[in-house]
Amino acid sequence: MTNRQVELWSSDFGYEYAERSGNRISEENLRATRRYWGRILKTAISPAPQSALEVGCNTGRNLIALSGYLPELHGVEPNAQVCEIARSNPALSAADIRNGHGGELPFEDNSIDLVFTCGVLIHVAPPNLASVVDEIVRVSSRYIACIEYFSPNPVEIEYRGMEGHLFKRDFGSYYLERHPDLRVRDYGFLWKPMDNSDNTIWWLFEKP
Numbered sequence: 001m002t003n004r005q006v007e008l009w010s011s012d013f014g015y016e017y018a019e020r021s022g023n024r025i026s027e028e029n030l031r032a033t034r035r036y037w038g039r040i041l042k043t044a045i046s047p048a049p050q051s052a053l054e055v056g057c058n059t060g061r062n063l064i065a066l067s068g069y070l071p072e073l074h075g076v077e078p079n080a081q082v083c084e085i086a087r088s089n090p091a092l093s094a095a096d097i098r099n100g101h102g103g104e105l106p107f108e109d110n111s112i113d114l115v116f117t118c119g120v121l122i123h124v125a126p127p128n129l130a131s132v133v134d135e136i137v138r139v140s141s142r143y144i145a146c147i148e149y150f151s152p153n154p155v156e157i158e159y160r161g162m163e164g165h166l167f168k169r170d171f172g173s174y175y176l177e178r179h180p181d182l183r184v185r186d187y188g189f190l191w192k193p194m195d196n197s198d199n200t201i202w203w204l205f206e207k208p
Contacts (some may be wrong), residue, residue: 001186032196033065049113056120060086102132116145150201172203
């Protein structure tokens with residue numbers, strides 16, 4: 001991400017985003033999140049992942065949902081205050097939550113079984129998308145999941161009155177163009193009324 005984008009999410013804007021009522025963790029949105037992770041991971045069984053890293057984990061809802069599937073959880077979040085919120089959640093007491101961003105992941109090569117984003121790549125400026133995707137692929141030892149808004153063609157959309165902070169594209173095709181050796185294990189659609197996901201597309205890739 002550019003400094004501009006990292007600075008935005010590291011600022012009070014990122015904290016206020018986490019504190020909005022619609023973004024807070026609840027039993028209802030946790031149930032929906034657990035349900036869609038069950039669908040995403042149903043083909044990741046040979047071998048099954050034992051560790052996961054969320055790039056841009058916010059307060060940790062995805063990580064809490066994954067705690068029922070995977071024993072080892074990691075998160076990277078650019079906002080220091082939001083990191084503390086995630087760390088203070090009893091459900092994430094054993095998780096490793098680090099302050100950082102997708103352009104420089106503080107993990108070794110091939111060190112985490114499953115690395116993923118959920119509504120994060122859309123906030124990466126196009127000139128910096130390659131470096132974030134490359135970092136995700138570098139750290140993953142087996143699986144990569146991508147859960148993002150979809151557009152067949154790259155397009156920028158105004159985000160809360162700001163320009164340069166929301167971009168839609170076919171992220172699945174972008175991964176394959178950037179890393180053609182990835183194998184598509186599955187993909188699907190998360191419908192907002194049922195999945196609490198803002199109508200997003202997900203892809204699950206496997207490294208060779």
